[in-house]
Amino acid sequence: MEISKQSIIEAHERINAYVHRTPVLTSESINTISGCSIFFKCENLQKVGAFKARGAMNAALQIPESDRSKGIATHSSGNHAQAIARAGKILGIPAYIVMPSNAPQIKKDGVKGYGGQIFECEPTLQARETTLADVIAKTGATEIHPFNNYHVMIGQATAARELFEEVSELDYLLAPVGGGGLLSGTLIAAKYFSPQTKVIAGEPEGADDAYRSMQSGKIELSQSNTIADGLLTTLGDKTFPIIKENVERVITVSDAEIVSAMRLIWERMKIIIEPSAAVTFAALLKDKASFQGKKAGIILSGGNVDLEKALKLFTK
Amino acid sequence: MEISKQSIIEAHERINAYVHRTPVLTSESINTISGCSIFFKCENLQKVGAFKARGAMNAALQIPESDRSKGIATHSSGNHAQAIARAGKILGIPAYIVMPSNAPQIKKDGVKGYGGQIFECEPTLQARETTLADVIAKTGATEIHPFNNYHVMIGQATAARELFEEVSELDYLLAPVGGGGLLSGTLIAAKYFSPQTKVIAGEPEGADDAYRSMQSGKIELSQSNTIADGLLTTLGDKTFPIIKENVERVITVSDAEIVSAMRLIWERMKIIIEPSAAVTFAALLKDKASFQGKKAGIILSGGNVDLEKALKLFTK
Numbered sequence: 001m002e003i004s005k006q007s008i009i010e011a012h013e014r015i016n017a018y019v020h021r022t023p024v025l026t027s028e029s030i031n032t033i034s035g036c037s038i039f040f041k042c043e044n045l046q047k048v049g050a051f052k053a054r055g056a057m058n059a060a061l062q063i064p065e066s067d068r069s070k071g072i073a074t075h076s077s078g079n080h081a082q083a084i085a086r087a088g089k090i091l092g093i094p095a096y097i098v099m100p101s102n103a104p105q106i107k108k109d110g111v112k113g114y115g116g117q118i119f120e121c122e123p124t125l126q127a128r129e130t131t132l133a134d135v136i137a138k139t140g141a142t143e144i145h146p147f148n149n150y151h152v153m154i155g156q157a158t159a160a161r162e163l164f165e166e167v168s169e170l171d172y173l174l175a176p177v178g179g180g181g182l183l184s185g186t187l188i189a190a191k192y193f194s195p196q197t198k199v200i201a202g203e204p205e206g207a208d209d210a211y212r213s214m215q216s217g218k219i220e221l222s223q224s225n226t227i228a229d230g231l232l233t234t235l236g237d238k239t240f241p242i243i244k245e246n247v248e249r250v251i252t253v254s255d256a257e258i259v260s261a262m263r264l265i266w267e268r269m270k271i272i273i274e275p276s277a278a279v280t281f282a283a284l285l286k287d288k289a290s291f292q293g294k295k296a297g298i299i300l301s302g303g304n305v306d307l308e309k310a311l312k313l314f315t316k
Numbered sequence: 317m318e319i320s321k322q323s324i325i326e327a328h329e330r331i332n333a334y335v336h337r338t339p340v341l342t343s344e345s346i347n348t349i350s351g352c353s354i355f356f357k358c359e360n361l362q363k364v365g366a367f368k369a370r371g372a373m374n375a376a377l378q379i380p381e382s383d384r385s386k387g388i389a390t391h392s393s394g395n396h397a398q399a400i401a402r403a404g405k406i407l408g409i410p411a412y413i414v415m416p417s418n419a420p421q422i423k424k425d426g427v428k429g430y431g432g433q434i435f436e437c438e439p440t441l442q443a444r445e446t447t448l449a450d451v452i453a454k455t456g457a458t459e460i461h462p463f464n465n466y467h468v469m470i471g472q473a474t475a476a477r478e479l480f481e482e483v484s485e486l487d488y489l490l491a492p493v494g495g496g497g498l499l500s501g502t503l504i505a506a507k508y509f510s511p512q513t514k515v516i517a518g519e520p521e522g523a524d525d526a527y528r529s530m531q532s533g534k535i536e537l538s539q540s541n542t543i544a545d546g547l548l549t550t551l552g553d554k555t556f557p558i559i560k561e562n563v564e565r566v567i568t569v570s571d572a573e574i575v576s577a578m579r580l581i582w583e584r585m586k587i588i589i590e591p592s593a594a595v596t597f598a599a600l601l602k603d604k605a606s607f608q609g610k611k612a613g614i615i616l617s618g619g620n621v622d623l624e625k626a627l628k629l630f631t632k
Binding site for chain 1: 336339341342344345360361363365429579582583585586587588589619620623624626627630631
């Protein structure tokens with residue numbers, strides 16, 4: 001499927017009333033450290049604390065009225081789970097969330113806080129998928145996949161579009177890559193709204209499937225050996241072709257580099273980002289020379305992190 | 317001295333190129349917890365991490381050219397010190413900062429990072445004042461007091477003005493009170509730009525001199541028995557009259573209430589605020605009934621806090 005410019009514009013209008021227009025922040029000291037001029041699109045300050053609110057809302061609003069009342073469903077232990085629960089609450093429809101039994105209590109509480117109905121399962125992909133299939137068979141709910149869904153990808157594209165509206169002539173735009181929903185959305189937004197901007201992905205070394213997929217030309221499986229817990233997923237058959245065709249490059253970074261970049265953003269910018277959101281800034285710092293004197297956008301994807309855990313990362 | 321509406325408008329234009337127009341953020345979950353609708357003016361995301369950048373810049377720009385080249389000077393161990401150092405750097409003039417010898421290294425580094433010249437002294441008010449007088453006698457620099465200075469107060473007033481430009485019909489606006497620079501600036505901004513808005517001060521119980529001064533009708537001395545280290549100062553003879561005449565009330569809060577409010581803002585809003593900045597939200601939470609269903613602004617004054625120290629506060 002070819003995603004059209006118009007579809008992004010329409011998605012933006014569709015979700016406008018339900019999501020924040022997040023601020024674009026800059027920091028002199030971060031620019032000095034980086035040797036370039038960085039514009040941070042703060043999706044950590046988005047509803048549910050992550051860009052996921054955009055795609056979930058867009059997808060939910062695209063379900064025909066007749067089906068919508070039966071609810072929406074997904075399997076996720078992360079930010080997408082809360083975003084789906086929130087979309088259900090806003091639309092007054094059931095939201096069914098399949099979560100692994102070992103999901104952190106704070107994530108479960110987040111989903112429950114939005115009135116989402118949790119179905120626990122064994123912590124394997126297979127268990128998650130069969131449990132979700134069961135729930136859908138019983139309820140008639142519509143699945144909204146976290147990233148391998150065009151409406152979700154188009155919803156995520158609106159973050160980059162807002163950045164392009166506020167900051168012109170970006171040389172680069174960096175987005176993290178997990179399953180590729182945000183990255184592919186960012187790529188199509190750049191294609192239509194700022195074609196001169198090169199889009200670069202940041203990825204943890206311990207889950208570098210996108211990097212390897214770009215090299216091999218086919219979807220490689222992800223490992224999960226990183227603190228960036230939002231980026232453990234493998235690319236999907238809808239996201240990979242867009243990434244393959246459009247991404248400039250994928251830069252991988254170590255967990256130590258992620259923590260150090262994360263700390264810099266906390267300290268210098270006074271905002272809280274989760275490890276997955278620090279991957280892009282870590283990538284830029286790792287290859288400073290490439291960005292020297294340039295104008296770069298960074299999408300800070302989320303801010304959902306346990307404070308004690310994060311502060312302990314800093315004091316290690 | 318009567319501060320005019322025009323003087324605030326002019327200050328705003330004067331400092332515009334040198335400070336951030338900080339975002340105004342809202343949070344559904346914070347609103348649910350509070351029972352009212354809160355608009356946070358995020359001066360923690362301001363240059364130097366605090367509103368102090370506004371007043372310092374306005375005051376420095378008001379010094380006649382002939383004197384300006386001799387530099388600017390102040391005694392401060394906090395955010396004002398960095399703001400003065402930064403103003404000096406921007407204007408290409410010396411900035412002399414008298415700091416107590418026990419000031420945290422991080423604060424000294426901040427001042428040095430902006431090229432400020434530090435003069436250490438004993439940690440008493442008298443030592444600070446005599447050292448500053450010496451520096452001024454030797455250099456001919458102009459003193460910029462942290463709060464007891466009309467140009468500083470007018471500069472701080474621009475934060476509230478921006479909030480009023482973006483959010484109309486606020487029933488309340490809360491600002492913290494230490495020496496009273498931000499509070500008096502906020503009061504005069506409300507008077508001219510949103511007269512229906514009642515301004516309320518938040519103050520730590522362990523430094524409740526403003527509360528006591530309002531009761532006695534004269535300036536009472538501050539104690540320093542609180543973690544809100546930006547609010548330890550006593551009101552000045554220029555700030556107190558404005559506060560006395562215009563403030564609706566002063567709400568005092570305990571350190572436990574400050575930490576709890578601070579944590580809520582970190583967790584729910586994904587932004588970092590220092591204890592002094594949490595005092596206002598703590599005050600609102602303490603007297604929820606008064607704000608029920610209302611529209612309230614809160615000026616989050618700063619975000620300069622040592623991360624390790626913050627972790628200890630949260631895990632106590």
